[in-house]
Amino acid sequence: xxxxxxxxxxxxxxxxxxxxxxxxxxxxxxxxxxxxxxxxxxxxxxxxxxxxxxxxxxxxxxxxxxxxxxxxxxxxxxxxxxxxxxxxxxxxxxxxxxxxxxxxxxxxxxxxxxxxxxxxxxxxxxxxxxxxxxxxxxxxxxxxxxxxxxxxxxxxxxxxxxxxxxxxxxxxxxxxxxxxxxxxxxxxxxxxxxxxxxxxxxxxxxxxxxxxxxxxxxxxxxxxxxxxxxxxxxxxxxxxxxxxxxxxxxxxxxxxxxxxxxxxxxxxxxxxxxxxxxxxxxxxxxxxxxxxxxxxxxx
Amino acid sequence: xxxxxxxxxxxxxxxxxxxxxxxxxxxxxxxxxxxxxxxxxxxxxxxxxxxxxxxxxxxxxxxxxxxxxxxxxxxxxxxxxxxxxxxxxxxxxxxxxxxxxxxxxxxxxxxxxxxxxxxxxxxxxxxxxxxxxxxxxxxxxxxxxxxxxxxxxxxxxxxxxxxxxxxxxxxxxxxxxxxxxxxxxxxxxxxxxxxxxxxxxxxxxxxxxxxxxxxxxxxxxxxxxxxxxxxxxxxxxxxxxxxxxxxxxxxxxxxxxxxxxx
Ligand SMILES: Nc1ncnc2c1ncn2[C@@H]1O[C@H](COP(=O)(O)OP(=O)(O)OP(=O)(O)O)[C@@H](O)[C@H]1O
Ligand SMILES: [Mg+2]
Numbered sequence: 001x002x003x004x005x006x007x008x009x010x011x012x013x014x015x016x017x018x019x020x021x022x023x024x025x026x027x028x029x030x031x032x033x034x035x036x037x038x039x040x041x042x043x044x045x046x047x048x049x050x051x052x053x054x055x056x057x058x059x060x061x062x063x064x065x066x067x068x069x070x071x072x073x074x075x076x077x078x079x080x081x082x083x084x085x086x087x088x089x090x091x092x093x094x095x096x097x098x099x100x101x102x103x104x105x106x107x108x109x110x111x112x113x114x115x116x117x118x119x120x121x122x123x124x125x126x127x128x129x130x131x132x133x134x135x136x137x138x139x140x141x142x143x144x145x146x147x148x149x150x151x152x153x154x155x156x157x158x159x160x161x162x163x164x165x166x167x168x169x170x171x172x173x174x175x176x177x178x179x180x181x182x183x184x185x186x187x188x189x190x191x192x193x194x195x196x197x198x199x200x201x202x203x204x205x206x207x208x209x210x211x212x213x214x215x216x217x218x219x220x221x222x223x224x225x226x227x228x229x230x231x232x233x234x235x236x237x238x239x240x241x242x243x244x245x246x247x248x249x250x251x252x253x254x255x256x257x258x259x260x261x262x263x264x265x266x267x268x269x270x271x272x273x274x275x276x277x278x279x280x281x282x283x284x285x286x287x288x289x290x291x292x293x294x295x296x297x298x299x
Numbered sequence: 300x301x302x303x304x305x306x307x308x309x310x311x312x313x314x315x316x317x318x319x320x321x322x323x324x325x326x327x328x329x330x331x332x333x334x335x336x337x338x339x340x341x342x343x344x345x346x347x348x349x350x351x352x353x354x355x356x357x358x359x360x361x362x363x364x365x366x367x368x369x370x371x372x373x374x375x376x377x378x379x380x381x382x383x384x385x386x387x388x389x390x391x392x393x394x395x396x397x398x399x400x401x402x403x404x405x406x407x408x409x410x411x412x413x414x415x416x417x418x419x420x421x422x423x424x425x426x427x428x429x430x431x432x433x434x435x436x437x438x439x440x441x442x443x444x445x446x447x448x449x450x451x452x453x454x455x456x457x458x459x460x461x462x463x464x465x466x467x468x469x470x471x472x473x474x475x476x477x478x479x480x481x482x483x484x485x486x487x488x489x490x491x492x493x494x495x496x497x498x499x500x501x502x503x504x505x506x507x508x509x510x511x512x513x514x515x516x517x518x519x520x521x522x523x524x525x526x527x528x529x530x531x532x533x534x535x536x537x538x539x540x541x542x543x544x545x546x547x548x549x550x551x552x553x554x555x556x557x558x559x560x561x
Contacts, residue, residue, distance in 0.1 A: 152414075153412070155414055155415060155416065156411070156412045156413060156414055156415055157402075157406055157410040157411050157412070157413060157415045158410045158411065158412055159412075159415070160395070160399055160402060160403055160410075160415045161403065161410050163392070163394075163395060163399075164392040164395060164403055167392035167393060167394050167395055168389070168391065168392045168393065170389060171389060171390055171391060171392055172392065172403065173373050173374045173377065174351070174373065174374075174377050174380075174381075174382050175377055175403050175404055175406070175462070176374050176375070176377035176378050176406075177374055177377075177410070178372075178374045178375075179374070234394055234396075234442055
């Protein structure tokens, strides 16, 4: 049981990085970005092919994964802001393009990392005294670092302008900010994080597969919404914390569902259906509540 | 300071063409305070959009200090142009705090990766909010959406003062407020304009206000400036006089249209 919980916590942390990415596009920019389903795989594809095929250091491979993921975000941002394609469609187009690109990067539909020098392996070796907790501690460290960097960024002048871009675009334009640039930058950051998450997932689970990104947007949203309903603060530090908490709880719930769900006939393949249904409920309930209970609207 | 030359703005709405601005010529000197009146649909808001850069006119030119800015995007004019509109919701970022909104507005140079809200900045912001007498200085960390319309508009005016623009555009910015708040925001704006001597263009439907404030007045109708008053003439004009001029011009203009129509 402890091993299972640890495993769920590790997953909550790695996928939590992708959830932070979704948080940036969906909550901060109010841009429903479907690119993530593709950029997650791009991250995994790069992080694994660079290690397996090119023999690169895993840390370098993950850094490249982040960078290329950012480019995917830039692509979506440009499609939307420069070519005037709607946000949803821009994301879908990028996602589909990335499918082909990801296959090109990997050269085949999946790559096994079982015999490769993955980040998880180097960490286990490096922090041997920690035993089986090494990976968990390492992941917690990375995730905490990313969270703190984001918290800081969103308090800087540029970070404030980015938040205002999602909040009141006309107003921040009148303050001299080019909101097109802001959107492109925000999507780059978001997809960079998603790709990093994909790369870590590949290293952690020992394989990359071209289909592994399906539903990244939905699980990300699940974490963002779940966390947001538990911690209702508008302070950035609390919001990023809530996303990570949401991701952890989601992964623990999934673990229980997979382990004990058979009692009610639940199969692993039902996961995406159930998650999507949960997201639908989470999106609809506040809307219904707003309809029946008058209260100050945040936006 | 600000020059408009033959500015025309034509919108396509369905099959029809709407001429919102039918050739506007206007020169504002530094420190001029122009009030703009005119019936609904006269083109007042469109005029401000063209000046701010939200619209690129169909033809004509906009110059600021002799520089042609007709096609300069809004965000690049923003440093020089402050703008407050009727809807209190539009001037602030709702989920961001009062202090964060002020920080957004007080930045004139390029935005960097420096922390936006230092303790010193917060103290400064509290000081600029205190004279409003609304207690906003104690609510620096409240998100803007919690504020009432009057409080929000006061915050928006304060943000404009921090940004220290050269030109201030006001579009019925007190129209959505109750009389007491409208007066307060009006006084606040006046004090601000007087203190800084910036060039101001104010749209209002309140004739009294249009006469009382500023040194020049124009009346717009169907995309044209149909009357201009300045200096002594403006000060001595009474509201009933203006109202009769207003209706006169309407008729005169309509006749003109009839005459020239094919
Ligand atoms: N984006 C647009 N598309 C089509 N027509 C427009 C657009 N914006 C304004 N118009 C039209 O241009 C004309 C001038 O509108 P404008 O908003 O400038 O009037 P206004 O003088 O500000 O009126 P009000 O006193 O009601 O605020 C109106 O006939 C309006 O319908
Ligand atoms: Mg108007």
